[in-house]
Amino acid sequence: MKITPFAFSLLLFISAAQSQTPAPAAAPAAPAVVMPPQAPDVPAEKYGKDGKVNPGFIASHEKFVSIAKEGKTQLVFLGDSITAGWAGNGKDVWAKAFNGYTPANFGIGGDRTQHVLWRIENGELDGGIKPKAVVLMIGTNNSGSDSAEGIAKGVTAIVKTIRAKQPQAKILLLAVFPRGEKASPNPGRDKLKQVNDIIAKLDDNKNVFFLDIGGKFLQPDGSLSKDIMPDFLHLSAAGYQIWADAIELKLAQLMK
Numbered sequence: 001m002k003i004t005p006f007a008f009s010l011l012l013f014i015s016a017a018q019s020q021t022p023a024p025a026a027a028p029a030a031p032a033v034v035m036p037p038q039a040p041d042v043p044a045e046k047y048g049k050d051g052k053v054n055p056g057f058i059a060s061h062e063k064f065v066s067i068a069k070e071g072k073t074q075l076v077f078l079g080d081s082i083t084a085g086w087a088g089n090g091k092d093v094w095a096k097a098f099n100g101y102t103p104a105n106f107g108i109g110g111d112r113t114q115h116v117l118w119r120i121e122n123g124e125l126d127g128g129i130k131p132k133a134v135v136l137m138i139g140t141n142n143s144g145s146d147s148a149e150g151i152a153k154g155v156t157a158i159v160k161t162i163r164a165k166q167p168q169a170k171i172l173l174l175a176v177f178p179r180g181e182k183a184s185p186n187p188g189r190d191k192l193k194q195v196n197d198i199i200a201k202l203d204d205n206k207n208v209f210f211l212d213i214g215g216k217f218l219q220p221d222g223s224l225s226k227d228i229m230p231d232f233l234h235l236s237a238a239g240y241q242i243w244a245d246a247i248e249l250k251l252a253q254l255m256k
Contacts, residue, residue: 040146040154043118046110057108057115064106064124071128075101075255076169078116078158079137082177082234083107090240097244101132101255112141113154117161125165133254134162135247137174139195140233148194151176155199159208170254172247173202175212181232183222209254213246
């Protein structure tokens with residue numbers, strides 16, 4: 001049987017096509033991790049974008065639990081990155097202002113009220129620790145997602161938990177510090193003012209003492225200076241000095 005040039009070319013094409021290795025199927029894209037919302041007054045661990053518990057959060061928490069178990073601390077500072085910053089920009093101010101009180105800094109960057117609540121319900125105020133006073137300032141990281149009422153509920157839950165676990169400790173509850181360069185328009189600062197108005201009512205002049213020192217960070221026109229808050233949220237060394245000076249007298253009374 002005679003093969004025509006057309007048939008011969010067709011056979012070559014079919015043979016070449018059969019010899020090719022098929023491309024592997026593309027792997028399906030990993031589904032996006034969707035974290036459920038965290039209520040500001042319900043204890044919760046801090047999660048990363050991968051849906052797993054943030055390892056830095058846990059490492060810091062475990063360190064604080066170890067400090068609590070030692071039972072030496074007489075003064076606890078509890079909060080987020082602004083509190084944690086005492087170990088950075090505020091290091092020298094801290095040493096001069098508080099070292100005589102045997103203090104501990106339990107601040108973790110990025111913490112919200114629910115995270116602090118989880119920490120103190122899971123060991124940071126247990127063990128041998130018996131502080132005379134706890135300085136609490138928390139809530140600014142909730143301001144982008146939670147209502148003023150919700151944030152206040154979170155702060156209230158923390159105060160109640162401190163009282164339950166450490167009834168001898170006096171609580172110096174600080175108003176959430178102002179944030180954002182300008183006084184107005186500043187929705188974030190407006191919300192935090194509402195929070196502060198609510199949590200001020202926790203002051204019983206016996207165990208809980210509310211103190212609003214936010215105005216001491218502001219310029220006469222209500223703005224924040226980069227000299228005090230370089231990013232209009234976190235404090236410089238000068239800002240930490242303002243903080244220390246503003247609570248010095250009250251803290252001395254509570255530490256007696």
